[in-house]
Amino acid sequence: MQLNLDNFDKSIVVPFSTIDWPGKASMVVFLRGCNFRCCYCQNYKIWGAAPPIDVDGLLREIRRNRDYISALIFSGGEPTMRPNLLQSLAEEAKKEGLLIGIETNGAFPEVLDTLIDAQLLDALFIDLKAPLSDPQKYARIIGIGNANAYVEKITKAINIGCAALAAHKILEFELRTTLFKGLLSQNEITEMVNQFGVRYALQQGRAEMCVQRDLTTLTRDEIVELAAQCGRPLRIRTREKGDEDIC
Numbered sequence: 628m629q630l631n632l633d634n635f636d637k638s639i640v641v642p643f644s645t646i647d648w649p650g651k652a653s654m655v656v657f658l659r660g661c662n663f664r665c666c667y668c669q670n671y672k673i674w675g676a677a678p679p680i681d682v683d684g685l686l687r688e689i690r691r692n693r694d695y696i697s698a699l700i701f702s703g704g705e706p707t708m709r710p711n712l713l714q715s716l717a718e719e720a721k722k723e724g725l726l727i728g729i730e731t732n733g734a735f736p737e738v739l740d741t742l743i744d745a746q747l748l749d750a751l752f753i754d755l756k757a758p759l760s761d762p763q764k765y766a767r768i769i770g771i772g773n774a775n776a777y778v779e780k781i782t783k784a785i786n787i788g789c790a791a792l793a794a795h796k797i798l799e800f801e802l803r804t805t806l807f808k809g810l811l812s813q814n815e816i817t818e819m820v821n822q823f824g825v826r827y828a829l830q831q832g833r834a835e836m837c838v839q840r841d842l843t844t845l846t847r848d849e850i851v852e853l854a855a856q857c858g859r860p861l862r863i864r865t866r867e868k869g870d871e872d873i874c
């Protein structure tokens with residue numbers, strides 16, 4: 628481990644969040660590097676190759692926050708691209724009595740499997756970008772040429788989450804999709820939210836924060852309308868009103 632407390636990069640943590648794991652006070656750790664290039668990414672500044680992380684500094688930050696949080700969430704970037712780091716940080720956080728959550732694009736299901744088997748994961752949040760029945764659309768949104776292999780892996784990751792939740796190996800499993808005007812049709816959204824029967828959140832994308840500059844933010848009312856047409860209870864997440872359950 629590298630001991631470098633003075634130079635600890637505080638930009639990789641949000642010390643306190645109630646948004647990433649609704650209902651829990653969490654600290655969020657952003658692990659750099661991502662295999663996707665989503666048009667609406669807000670964290671594009673950490674897409675690149677991950678530099679060594681000051682693990683001791685990070686653990687010190689976690690312990691400093693311990694009295695104010697009940698969970699640690701790994702986000703990114705794509706945190707499952709760094710499985711060894713992820714596992715060792717999760718082990719240390721568990722020793723502190725923290726719950727562990729992951730926000731992932733689902734591209735590395737084997738990492739999720741390993742963490743669940745090791746009892747190092749309590750909440751799984753997978754971002755679904757487009758219908759899994761349409762790899763070409765998926766590829767366009769995640770900014771790569773061919774998404775066929777990823778669609779298979781993401782499907783596997785979702786099935787791992789469903790099985791783990793059913794077996795009470797994890798506490799929470801949520802699929803999430805970030806919406807912008809015209810990026811996904813009503814039919815596509817309806818298909819996505821009904822495919823797996825698990826909790827699903829439609830999130831309001833913030834166009835002004837995205838890497839691609841020609842996106843348009845949907846209003847809360849527009850997201851309510853999209854959710855209402857889907858035929859099942861959903862959660863929506865907007866800047867106007869936070870989390871709301873729509874029946």
Ligand code: SF4
Pocket residue numbers: 661662663664665667668669670671703704705732
């Ligand atoms: S998967 Fe997440 S971090 Fe990676 S490019 Fe897409 S939105 Fe950004």
